[in-house]
Amino acid sequence: MDGNTIKPEDFAVPEPSAWRPWLVGSLAALAILGIAIGLMALLGLFRPSQTESGAKDLAAALGLVGAVLSAVMTLIGTVIKYSIDDRNARQAAVEASRNYALALQAEQRNRIEAAIRAVDLLSENNEDATKSQMGGALLALVSLGELDLALSLLAQLWPTRQATPSVAEVILSAALKSNSPQTQINAATVLYKNASQIQQAGYNIWPALDLEWGTGLHDSCRLGLVLAAGEWLKSVAGTRPARLADPALVLYQALGDPYPSIVDIAAACLRPLVTALTDDGNTDFGKDVLTVAQIKKRLIKLGRESSTSSYGRTFESEIAALYSWVNKETTPTDPSQSA
Secondary structure, eight states: OOOGGGOOGGGOOOOOOSSEEEEEHHHHHHHHHHHHOOOOOOOTTTOSSSSHHHHHHHHHHHHHHHHHHHHHHHHHHHHHHHHHHHHHHHHHHHHHHHHHHHHHHHHHHHHHHHHHHHHHHSSSOOOOOHHHHHHHHHHHHHTTTHHHHHHHHHHTTTTTTTTHHHHHHHHHHHHTTSSSSEEEHHHHHHHHHHHHSSSETTTEEOSGGOOOOOOSHHHHHHHHHHHHHHHHHHHTOOOOOOOHHHHHHHHHHHTEEEOOHHHHHHHHHHHHHHHHHTTTTTEEEEEEEEEHHHHHHHHOOOOOSSSSSSSHHHHHHHHHTTHHHHHHHHSSOOOHHOO
C-alpha cells in the first residue's frame, strides 16, 4: 500500500453485529427450555396424581423447571457478556487500526517535509549552507530511505567538493545494498563519474566491505563498478614506489564475474599493471594477499592477450602509458650514452 494514500478507513474492522449473539443465545435458551418441557410432559410430570406421591412428583417437576430456567438465564447472561466483550474488543481493534494509520500518515508527512528541507538546504541559491550541513542533509535523506534523491544530489555536489568522500561512501554503500536495480545502477554511475576521488590519503572509499566484488548486483551496476575501478587505478598509477594498489584487488575479483564484458575490462586494466611490476610484488589487503604472479597466472588462464571491447582497449592503452615511468626508472643507464 502506498504511504501517500493511506487512510484510517483502510484499516477499519467491520462493526460487530449487535443482534446475532442475542439471536443465537435466545434460540439456544428456547431449545433447552423446550427439550426440558417436552421431557417433563413425556414423563407425565404435568399430570400428577392426587396422591401424596403425585404431590411429590409435582414438587420435583417444579424444581426441575426452576433449574432449567436458571440454566437458561445463566446461558443468556453468558451470551450477553460475550457480546459485550466481543464488541469492546472489536472497537479497540478499530481504534488501534485508526491510530496506526494516522501514525503512518504523520510519518510520511515528516519524511516529505524532511526531504523538502534537505533539498532546500542543498539548493544552488543557498550559499549559507556549510559542507557539514549539506552532508547532514544527505545522510538524513539516506536514513529516510530517499536513496535516489540522495544520489541525485550527490551527483551534483560531489564533483564540486561540496560533499565529503565519507558522506559519499555512506550514500553509495546504502544504494548498493538496496533491492532496486535502478538505484544500484545510479550508485555505480555516480561512483564511475567521481572515481578520481575514491582514493584518499591513506584510505579509500570503495563502497563495499573489504573491497569485495558483489556478483549479486545488477549486470549494469557491476559494469559501472568495473569502469569505476579502472578509473580508480588510473588515478593512482603515478604513486611512487610502484606497487599493487587497492583497485587491483577489485579488478582481480572482477575476473571471476559471469558477465564477459566485465571480465574483458578488468583484464585490460590489469595487463599493463603486471607488465610494469615485478612478479614478487604483492599487497596485503587485510585478510587477502594479492601478488603480481597471481594476477599473471589468472590472466594466462583466461587466455586473452588483448581486449575485445572499446572500453577495454582504451583502458589498456591509457594505463600502459601511465605506468611507462616505471620502466624508465628501472632501466639501467647506458654508460656510453652518458659519456
